[in-house]
Amino acid sequence: MAEKLIELRNISKQFPGVLANDNVSLDIEKGEIHAIVGENGAGKSTLMKILYGLYQPTYGEIYINGEPVKIKTPLDAINLGIGMVHQHFMLVPSFTVAENIVLGVEPRKNKVFTDYHKAVKIAEKLSEEYGLKVDPHAKVESLSVGIQQRIEILKVLNKGADIIILDEPTAVLTPQETEELFKVIRSLVDKLGKTVIIITHKLQEVLDLSNRVSVMRQGRMVGTLETKNANEQILAEMMVGREVLFEDLMRKNISKKEVLKVKNIKARDNRGLIALKGVSFNLHSGEILGIAGVEGNGQSELLEVLTGLRLAEEGSILVNGVEAINKQPLEIRELGISHIPEDRLSTGLSREATLTENMILGFHRKEPYAIKGIHLNRKKIRERADRLIKEYDIRTPSQDVIADNLSGGNMQKMVIAREFSFDSEILIIAQPTRGVDIGAIEFIHKEIINKRNEGAAILLVSADLDEIFRLSDRIITLYEGEITGEFLRDEITKNEIGLYMTGKRRL
Amino acid sequence: TSEETPVDEGSNLKVGLVLAGGLGDRSFYDSAYEGVEMAKEELGIEYKVYECRNDPSLYSDQLVQASEYADIVAIVGHEFFDLSQKIPSEFPDVHYIYVDNAIEGIDNLITISYMENEGSFLAGALAAMLTTETSIEGIDEEKIIGMVGGLDIPVIRNFYVGYEAGAKYIDPEIDVRVIYAGDFEDPAKGKEAATALYAGGADIVFHAAGKTGEGVFEAAEELGKYAIGVDADQRYINPDHIVASMIKKVGQSIYDTIIAIQNDQIEKGKVIFYGLDKDGVGLGFGTEDMPQFATEEMKAKIEEIKAKIIKGEIEVPTAKEEEK
Amino acid sequence: MFKEIINLTLLQHTIRTATPLILASLGGLLTQHAGILNIGMEGMILLGAFFGVVGSYFFGSSLAGVLLAVGVGVLIGLLFAYFVIDLKSDEFIIGIAINMLAGGLTVFLLRSIFGVKGAFSSPDIVPLPRSNLSFLGGIPILDTIFNNHTVFVYVSWILVVLVYMYLYKTPHGIWLRASGEFPEALETAGINPRKMKYLSSILCGIFCGFAGVHLSLGYLTLFTENMSANRGFIAMAAIIFGRAHPVKTLIAAFMFGFFDALGIRLQVVGIPSQFTQMIPYLGTIIVLFIVAKNHLRKKKKVLEGESYNE
Amino acid sequence: MKNKKNTEYLISLFLSILASLVIGAFIMMANGRHPIVGYISLINGAFGSKYNIATTLAKTVPLILTGFATSISFRSGIFNIGGEGQLYLGAFGAALVGITFVNLPSIIGIPFAILISAITGGIYALLPAILKVKYNIDEVIVTIMLNTVAVLLTGYLVNYPFASEVGKLGATEVIADTYQLSRLVRLSTLNTSIFHVIVIGIIMYYLLERTSIGYEIKMVGQNVNFSKYGGINVKKRMIFAMVVSGALCGIAGAFEVLGVHYRFLQHISPGYAWDGMLIALIIKNNPIGVVLMSIFFGALKTGSISMENATGIPSELISVIQSIIILFIAGEAGFKAKIQSYFANRGKRKKAGEENV
Numbered sequence A: 001m002a003e004k005l006i007e008l009r010n011i012s013k014q015f016p017g018v019l020a021n022d023n024v025s026l027d028i029e030k031g032e033i034h035a036i037v038g039e040n041g042a043g044k045s046t047l048m049k050i051l052y053g054l055y056q057p058t059y060g061e062i063y064i065n066g067e068p069v070k071i072k073t074p075l076d077a078i079n080l081g082i083g084m085v086h087q088h089f090m091l092v093p094s095f096t097v098a099e100n101i102v103l104g105v106e107p108r109k110n111k112v113f114t115d116y117h118k119a120v121k122i123a124e125k126l127s128e129e130y131g132l133k134v135d136p137h138a139k140v141e142s143l144s145v146g147i148q149q150r151i152e153i154l155k156v157l158n159k160g161a162d163i164i165i166l167d168e169p170t171a172v173l174t175p176q177e178t179e180e181l182f183k184v185i186r187s188l189v190d191k192l193g194k195t196v197i198i199i200t201h202k203l204q205e206v207l208d209l210s211n212r213v214s215v216m217r218q219g220r221m222v223g224t225l226e227t228k229n230a231n232e233q234i235l236a237e238m239m240v241g242r243e244v245l246f247e248d249l250m251r252k253n254i255s256k257k258e259v260l261k262v263k264n265i266k267a268r269d270n271r272g273l274i275a276l277k278g279v280s281f282n283l284h285s286g287e288i289l290g291i292a293g294v295e296g297n298g299q300s301e302l303l304e305v306l307t308g309l310r311l312a313e314e315g316s317i318l319v320n321g322v323e324a325i326n327k328q329p330l331e332i333r334e335l336g337i338s339h340i341p342e343d344r345l346s347t348g349l350s351r352e353a354t355l356t357e358n359m360i361l362g363f364h365r366k367e368p369y370a371i372k373g374i375h376l377n378r379k380k381i382r383e384r385a386d387r388l389i390k391e392y393d394i395r396t397p398s399q400d401v402i403a404d405n406l407s408g409g410n411m412q413k414m415v416i417a418r419e420f421s422f423d424s425e426i427l428i429i430a431q432p433t434r435g436v437d438i439g440a441i442e443f444i445h446k447e448i449i450n451k452r453n454e455g456a457a458i459l460l461v462s463a464d465l466d467e468i469f470r471l472s473d474r475i476i477t478l479y480e481g482e483i484t485g486e487f488l489r490d491e492i493t494k495n496e497i498g499l500y501m502t503g504k505r506r507l
Numbered sequence B: 001t002s003e004e005t006p007v008d009e010g011s012n013l014k015v016g017l018v019l020a021g022g023l024g025d026r027s028f029y030d031s032a033y034e035g036v037e038m039a040k041e042e043l044g045i046e047y048k049v050y051e052c053r054n055d056p057s058l059y060s061d062q063l064v065q066a067s068e069y070a071d072i073v074a075i076v077g078h079e080f081f082d083l084s085q086k087i088p089s090e091f092p093d094v095h096y097i098y099v100d101n102a103i104e105g106i107d108n109l110i111t112i113s114y115m116e117n118e119g120s121f122l123a124g125a126l127a128a129m130l131t132t133e134t135s136i137e138g139i140d141e142e143k144i145i146g147m148v149g150g151l152d153i154p155v156i157r158n159f160y161v162g163y164e165a166g167a168k169y170i171d172p173e174i175d176v177r178v179i180y181a182g183d184f185e186d187p188a189k190g191k192e193a194a195t196a197l198y199a200g201g202a203d204i205v206f207h208a209a210g211k212t213g214e215g216v217f218e219a220a221e222e223l224g225k226y227a228i229g230v231d232a233d234q235r236y237i238n239p240d241h242i243v244a245s246m247i248k249k250v251g252q253s254i255y256d257t258i259i260a261i262q263n264d265q266i267e268k269g270k271v272i273f274y275g276l277d278k279d280g281v282g283l284g285f286g287t288e289d290m291p292q293f294a295t296e297e298m299k300a301k302i303e304e305i306k307a308k309i310i311k312g313e314i315e316v317p318t319a320k321e322e323e324k
Numbered sequence C: 001m002f003k004e005i006i007n008l009t010l011l012q013h014t015i016r017t018a019t020p021l022i023l024a025s026l027g028g029l030l031t032q033h034a035g036i037l038n039i040g041m042e043g044m045i046l047l048g049a050f051f052g053v054v055g056s057y058f059f060g061s062s063l064a065g066v067l068l069a070v071g072v073g074v075l076i077g078l079l080f081a082y083f084v085i086d087l088k089s090d091e092f093i094i095g096i097a098i099n100m101l102a103g104g105l106t107v108f109l110l111r112s113i114f115g116v117k118g119a120f121s122s123p124d125i126v127p128l129p130r131s132n133l134s135f136l137g138g139i140p141i142l143d144t145i146f147n148n149h150t151v152f153v154y155v156s157w158i159l160v161v162l163v164y165m166y167l168y169k170t171p172h173g174i175w176l177r178a179s180g181e182f183p184e185a186l187e188t189a190g191i192n193p194r195k196m197k198y199l200s201s202i203l204c205g206i207f208c209g210f211a212g213v214h215l216s217l218g219y220l221t222l223f224t225e226n227m228s229a230n231r232g233f234i235a236m237a238a239i240i241f242g243r244a245h246p247v248k249t250l251i252a253a254f255m256f257g258f259f260d261a262l263g264i265r266l267q268v269v270g271i272p273s274q275f276t277q278m279i280p281y282l283g284t285i286i287v288l289f290i291v292a293k294n295h296l297r298k299k300k301k302v303l304e305g306e307s308y309n310e
Numbered sequence D: 001m002k003n004k005k006n007t008e009y010l011i012s013l014f015l016s017i018l019a020s021l022v023i024g025a026f027i028m029m030a031n032g033r034h035p036i037v038g039y040i041s042l043i044n045g046a047f048g049s050k051y052n053i054a055t056t057l058a059k060t061v062p063l064i065l066t067g068f069a070t071s072i073s074f075r076s077g078i079f080n081i082g083g084e085g086q087l088y089l090g091a092f093g094a095a096l097v098g099i100t101f102v103n104l105p106s107i108i109g110i111p112f113a114i115l116i117s118a119i120t121g122g123i124y125a126l127l128p129a130i131l132k133v134k135y136n137i138d139e140v141i142v143t144i145m146l147n148t149v150a151v152l153l154t155g156y157l158v159n160y161p162f163a164s165e166v167g168k169l170g171a172t173e174v175i176a177d178t179y180q181l182s183r184l185v186r187l188s189t190l191n192t193s194i195f196h197v198i199v200i201g202i203i204m205y206y207l208l209e210r211t212s213i214g215y216e217i218k219m220v221g222q223n224v225n226f227s228k229y230g231g232i233n234v235k236k237r238m239i240f241a242m243v244v245s246g247a248l249c250g251i252a253g254a255f256e257v258l259g260v261h262y263r264f265l266q267h268i269s270p271g272y273a274w275d276g277m278l279i280a281l282i283i284k285n286n287p288i289g290v291v292l293m294s295i296f297f298g299a300l301k302t303g304s305i306s307m308e309n310a311t312g313i314p315s316e317l318i319s320v321i322q323s324i325i326i327l328f329i330a331g332e333a334g335f336k337a338k339i340q341s342y343f344a345n346r347g348k349r350k351k352a353g354e355e356n357v
């Protein structure tokens, strides 16, 4: 068997209240692509952060090429040739791409000053070499997540890393972007003999990409196996610790009535550029309308306009015949629209607030939680929180924990629990399972379908085509702020729809 | 801060000195402090100082604590106007001396009111005479003089009206300019204010601005101009540029009153006005060894004016009348 | 009358008044970039002023005064950093505490060292040297404006350039800014953000020390209680005003100085002092308002720039 | 679990105060003073007699009000540093009522004066709030500027248009008797305003902790996007919090006039709003904590004065000690973490937990 490059031996990591890693051991072989899968909160990121020197293990040792090493800071890791692309990107928003790529290893002129031109050269050269296109002068804050992903990778490569850790790199990528990323990863390994550790929730990706895969559950290492001996079923069961069956979601056909009529919406993005060039569609009760599109083609702006978070410059939104264009978010909610936002961290919840506080938002003025809309009824509020935590299987010690200490998946469940409990007629759902594990995905998909079968009208936006196809009754494609196609789900294939998503074909 | 003094056999008369502001202003409050210090030396009393550091939330408490400690309480600062009418009646056996205001009819309260306008009148007269004395280096024939006030409040305005009147008395078309620094504790501001006045053509600037005044002196030195000090005889701070000081003998008057109380020769509930007559205010020219800018004629003129004011031949206006 | 107000001394006054603000705010904007709001500058200035006098008085050299003030500045900077960065205490509270500490300590030491209260001045305090730029002698206007200032006036201008270069042209400066905007990003890049934050705080202590020394050994030659007189807070306002950009902050500081000079001169015209003294403060708000309004208008323009029907 | 946290916090709070008092003791000894004597006279000065207790309580009145004022504004994520200015204008407003409507009976007059002070304070806070939400102008700088403006403006008013006839004071005339809150303890300035403060305190606690408005304010302060998304009118909540904050400061000013000085004095506040802000920050905007901490501060101030007078320990020393106390309280959490991780490290365990990436 190949030589062991990295050995993690009996690693444990105790956080206040949480044992994030429990005596975990893991071998990484030189030149392999090693996937790590596991449910939310299984401890994957923690383990990798330990390897990268961001956390110190409570117990356990790390060996590299058989030598015991102490990795006290990321600098130690970098010097050992380890690089990491984080689940939540580590880029300075107000800096340019070039500045971010060379951060920490800036080229200098006469020893003191930054040589910005050189930095730009470096950035250009790297993006040449690895075929990751970026504009070195652009400010990061103005770039899509896909691009930011590339920058992160270039940053790591620039530091000359031989071992590259990718923490859920595909969670935020479109199918096209994912494919490109995988090409890059393969070439890194095959051409340059680098070693890659990749964390992901998408088992298909694991099977496509990796040589070996390790599975974690609740902080423990369940096992490592050759990918060729694995399949989705096996992995899923190892992850969840029970049988998961991907049975087809059953759909009730129920009488459809038009509840939402969107006409000719025009709006701009934050930079003042046109984002929506006149979008029109309608939505019926008891159906799921999927919006497919490459990220940054106006989905975000569309959702914000529909939920009152962004002003439209033209157009009309009729909710059961009531005009809702440019109304306050509250008024729109009162009209019966609930919203699961695409970015749960910055919009879906308050990280400093407890689960209780997070889950009462929007009900905090409604009987019986607020008597006369003012006096908060704590008992009722807490009861409700406990109920939702059970119903939606949110993994938390108590409802008094602040949201920030939940893992990504559980945060998402919390948001979904709150929004679904409005029992609104219309649900606007964005990226419902981004960065969420299979167990949770199954659960969330079922909940969505149930809502549909109960007669809710659902608008679904997802960068994950599988998800769109799995859930939608009807699909429209959005490209550069315009609708380029509309289909019933079984009228079209994934590959075909890709053409509409990229504007190569239009109706 | 309270200076503990060893209990002294001779007399154990206790004096509490209550200050609205704090010690170290080298003028008003320090002068009051000298008074009790003198009383300690000469009469062997003991004393404590109660500083309020311009914190209104301390006025009442400090006065009460002083009253509980002392036989004689000397209250310094117009800020105590209301309290001086309440607290004394609560402590009938304590004698109160209230400096810098006028309250009548409270048996155990004697108030001392200074005619700062009279003293300032002399200062104004002197400045007016000096500002054309081109023989003195740095002085031109322009008829402009200045004053820097701490805050624009009645007491300080009283200085100003006297100063202005004095100058006009010497020469009606003299131009008297005042700048209020807006602070008693910012010498830098004082320096800028004075600098502006000097730049505007004034050669002599009178200050009534506590620590802010320190900046006036610095400006005078830096620009080779001249200043007039206030309250205490401040010439010692910079004899070459401080030509004189308008002295308010707070310490002296407190000392005198303490003696009067001791010897029981005081009319109860009375206001004592310290003007030029009682030498409560006046001009100080420092000590012999200092260079004298004011000529003998000038000093004579000052004396003449002083006499006239005491006789009532010259009416010195006060701030209040001005506002009418 | 007009020439009473608008004359060269107005500019000199502006420059003199602005200098301590510039020095302090340069320090404050460094911590600002490192993600720390430092309202302890007031106290830091006061300590600088005091120890400047101490050093100059006892060693008979203004340089000694500067060095002592700098030393104290470093210490107080370290104290601030330790609480805010290592103990993660609220920077507001620590700032206020430092102001209190400085207030009490200076008064206390003034008494125990010099045996005086309130103020200390003495011929033995050696002031900072004044410039004599003979080459300006020829041009009277430039001469009156730029000549015969104490060293720190020029130091402050030089520091503006240096700080600018540092923040925007050197890797170290880039790290400092990153440590404020996104420390995790810097850490994962292998640079310790804590070190950068400490550095900013120490530099702030030093620069505030300069500001203090300039007050007590340059501008004046004495120490009085609370002689910093809110300059620390105004410096902070200047930083916020200048969005922590060295040059913009410099402009803000000059604006304060100018309004202050104007205010004092307007009194001579007979406007009540309370109103002339408001000028710097109201002026600032008005300028902020105008700036913000223009900003909004510009944004609108951008929006109208482009149309839908292409 | 929350309560456990609170008690834990109170304990370490107490410990850090203790620690700083010990340091203070050393400072005193270094000055040849007896710390025991000093502290005894400090405590005695603060609580030794009916009068002393009253004096201490009297000092807490403005602190509690300005403390709450800070809590509510900071909670909503808008920083009202302008309490001092709002206090001045509120105080002047109350005084104006007290010298103008001289023949209103107390039952109407006093509430009216308080109301006016709240309105003046509130309006003065409204300005920076609007500049913030409408033009996104930093409220910290604006409120700092407005403080000075208010002091100067009232300074003008009491020296010219409303100057009192007698007594060389920069002050208004004395307010009518019907407006003067009665004193509760002989000689001390403690007055019935303390009862008003209790009522206001209860209302504020209720508002912040038990109502949907308080909840909305808290959420707005934590995450604006989240609040907008949840249907909260963010701008409105910020303005609301700011105005309430200003009103409370205004009321604090009113009580200085109606209860303590019976007229508006130039420089009527020694910086109550700053102390109040400090208190609110130290206590992390916890309403009950604000009250306790205000009493603590009031006691320190009263006690230190008596201590100074009794033992001659200079009050500068007290303010040094006080600043150390504040440093320690502020460092409390940090110290705790450090100590914990120290114990964690012993027994060859490596430190855990405090990193946060």
Ligand SMILES: Nc1ncnc2c1ncn2[C@@H]1O[C@H](COP(=O)(O)OP(=O)(O)OP(=O)(O)O)[C@@H](O)[C@H]1O
Pocket (backbone or CB within 6 Å): A015, A016, A018, A019, A020, A038, A039, A040, A041, A042, A043, A044, A045, A046, A047, A087, A405, A406, A407, A408, A409, A435, D355, D356, D357
């Ligand atoms: N800094 C921290 N402090 C306290 N608890 C933490 C911290 N970081 C992670 N945890 C907890 O440790 C556990 C493991 O978290 P981790 O992020 O490693 O999970 P994960 O496998 O990466 O989940 P996900 O797939 O959602 O990213 C979770 O319960 C999380 O709440």
Ligand SMILES: Nc1ncnc2c1ncn2[C@@H]1O[C@H](COP(=O)(O)OP(=O)(O)OP(=O)(O)O)[C@@H](O)[C@H]1O
Pocket (backbone or CB within 6 Å): A330, A362, A363, A364, A365, A366, A373, D213, D230, D231, D232, D233, D236, D240
């Ligand atoms: N987030 C919300 N969710 C549900 N209802 C709301 C919400 N916000 C406001 N309302 C309802 O709309 C009414 C008006 O909103 P508003 O925020 O003015 O209430 P309010 O809190 O009484 O206003 P104010 O705080 O100015 O007194 C409220 O009384 C409440 O009944």
Ligand SMILES: [Mg+2]
Pocket (backbone or CB within 6 Å): A044, A045, A046, A087, A167
């Ligand atoms: Mg993770």
Ligand SMILES: [Mg+2]
Pocket (backbone or CB within 6 Å): B131, B132, B139, B140, B141, B142, B143, B144, B201, B202, B203
């Ligand atoms: Mg002349």
